Amino acid sequence: MAPRGSGLDWRGCALATPPGWDWPSAGCPPARPLDMASQLRLRSALALVTGAGSGIGRAVSVRLAKEGATVAACDLDRAAACETVWLLGGQGSEKVAPGGAHTAFQADVSEAGAVRRLLEQVQACFSRPPSVVVSCAGLTRDEFLLRMSEDDWDRVIAVNLKGIFLVTQAAAQALVSSGCRGSIINISSIVGKVGNVGQTNYAASKAGVIGLTQTAARELGRHGIRCNSVLPGFITTPMTQKVPQKVLDKVIGMIPMGHLGDPEDVADAVTFLASEDSGYITGASVEVTGGLFM
Numbered sequence: 652m653a654p655r656g657s658g659l660d661w662r663g664c665a666l667a668t669p670p671g672w673d674w675p676s677a678g679c680p681p682a683r684p685l686d687m688a689s690q691l692r693l694r695s696a697l698a699l700v701t702g703a704g705s706g707i708g709r710a711v712s713v714r715l716a717k718e719g720a721t722v723a724a725c726d727l728d729r730a731a732a733c734e735t736v737w738l739l740g741g742q743g744s745e746k747v748a749p750g751g752a753h754t755a756f757q758a759d760v761s762e763a764g765a766v767r768r769l770l771e772q773v774q775a776c777f778s779r780p781p782s783v784v785v786s787c788a789g790l791t792r793d794e795f796l797l798r799m800s801e802d803d804w805d806r807v808i809a810v811n812l813k814g815i816f817l818v819t820q821a822a823a824q825a826l827v828s829s830g831c832r833g834s835i836i837n838i839s840s841i842v843g844k845v846g847n848v849g850q851t852n853y854a855a856s857k858a859g860v861i862g863l864t865q866t867a868a869r870e871l872g873r874h875g876i877r878c879n880s881v882l883p884g885f886i887t888t889p890m891t892q893k894v895p896q897k898v899l900d901k902v903i904g905m906i907p908m909g910h911l912g913d914p915e916d917v918a919d920a921v922t923f924l925a926s927e928d929s930g931y932i933t934g935a936s937v938e939v940t941g942g943l944f945m
């Protein structure tokens with residue numbers, strides 16, 4: 652906590668003051684009463700993160716935990732989810748998880764039964780539904796339209812769109828039946844807004860996520876459940892490693908901020924939407940793109 656009269660705000664950032672100005676200790680503006688506990692915007696939250704085993708989902712898990720949330724880290728890849736929990740300092744897997752510890756779960760979000768079991772396991776482990784739900788699980792199967800297979804279309808839609816439908820529905824059902832408020836954040840993509848060569852399947856799935864989330868926001872607002880989409884641009888993760896270098900070189904030149912984003916850039920936006928700092932925001936699409944395709 653910044654001492655009174657230090658010219659620093661409640662976060663310890665320098666206040667914009669005229670040169671030579673010295674905050675009179677009695678006269679400085681009331682800093683937001685802040686102790687360590689109130690710095691933790693999510694200290695009472697249970698957060699379910701899908702796709703938590705890599706890239707953006709892992710960064711989201713780390714950031715939410717830093718803000719005090721208990722994280723249920725879910726991934727198709729159990730080992731990757733456990734590695735994320737280890738990074739958070741948690742011990743468990745759903746078999747031995749002590750209540751409250753960060754915990755790893757395995758599920759294929761494209762399968763209805765797996766998602767139903769996931770929400771059952773999370774509630775059995777923590778005796779409550781997750782009040783923060785972040786759907787990061789996703790994949791690409793890029794190909795030109797003229798050559799794209801039905802399987803490439805089906806798998807991308809199943810994971811990226813149906814998976815978010817299943818997780819959003821199961822989480823909302825648990826929250827509504829328990830009378831709990833919540834914040835659901837679905838990871839779309841700027842591709843869902845503008846399309847992209849080689850991604851008819853992926854673009855359709857991500858555009859669908861936006862419409863799904865806006866509709867969920869309309870239906871769930873009355874229950875105190877907010878639903879928002881985040882639309883990242885090119886973010887450095889294993890997913891973008893597959894992009895041909897010549898395409899990557901071209902797109903970097905199109906980004907007003909001149910560089911690719913990091914998973915932590917997305918995690919910061921997600922954490923804002925998860926917290927009460929965004930308490931009157933629902934149905935929004937938040938672009939984290941460095942200005943690409945603004």
Ligand SMILES: CCCCCCCCCCCCCC(=O)CC(=O)SCCNC(=O)CCNC(=O)[C@H](O)C(C)(C)COP(=O)(O)OP(=O)(O)OC[C@H]1O[C@@H](n2cnc3c(N)ncnc32)[C@H](O)[C@@H]1OP(=O)(O)O
Nearest residue numbers: 793794795840842847848849884885890891895898901902
């Ligand atoms: C003028 C360039 C503008 C680039 C704009 C790109 C904007 C993308 C923003 C995305 C931000 C969010 C990303 C996200 O949500 C996470 C992801 O989805 S990461 C994966 C993104 N995927 C792609 O961008 C597709 C990349 N392309 C490919 O994987 C392969 O090209 C493909 C499998 C589709 C076909 O492979 P192949 O048959 O081997 O053809 P080439 O690779 O040789 O390409 C032929 C030709 O087409 C050009 N090209 C390919 N992809 C793109 C593209 N996305 N945008 C523009 N041009 C593309 C490629 O450069 C070649 O051009 P030549 O002039 O013939 O060299």
Ligand SMILES: NC(=O)C1=CN([C@@H]2O[C@H](COP(=O)(O)OP(=O)(O)OC[C@H]3O[C@@H](n4cnc5c(N)ncnc54)[C@H](O)[C@@H]3O)[C@@H](O)[C@H]2O)C=CC1
Nearest residue numbers: 702704705706707727759760788789840883885886888890
């Ligand atoms: N990296 C980027 O530039 C961008 C990524 N996104 C989106 O962000 C999300 C996370 O992507 P990244 O972290 O970059 O990718 P990533 O490939 O690093 O991580 C994706 C994670 O999802 C998991 N997953 C895949 N299919 C699953 C399934 N059926 N069930 C459960 N988990 C599954 C994978 O195991 C992996 O751990 C995705 O939805 C992606 O579409 C959106 C815009 C840009």
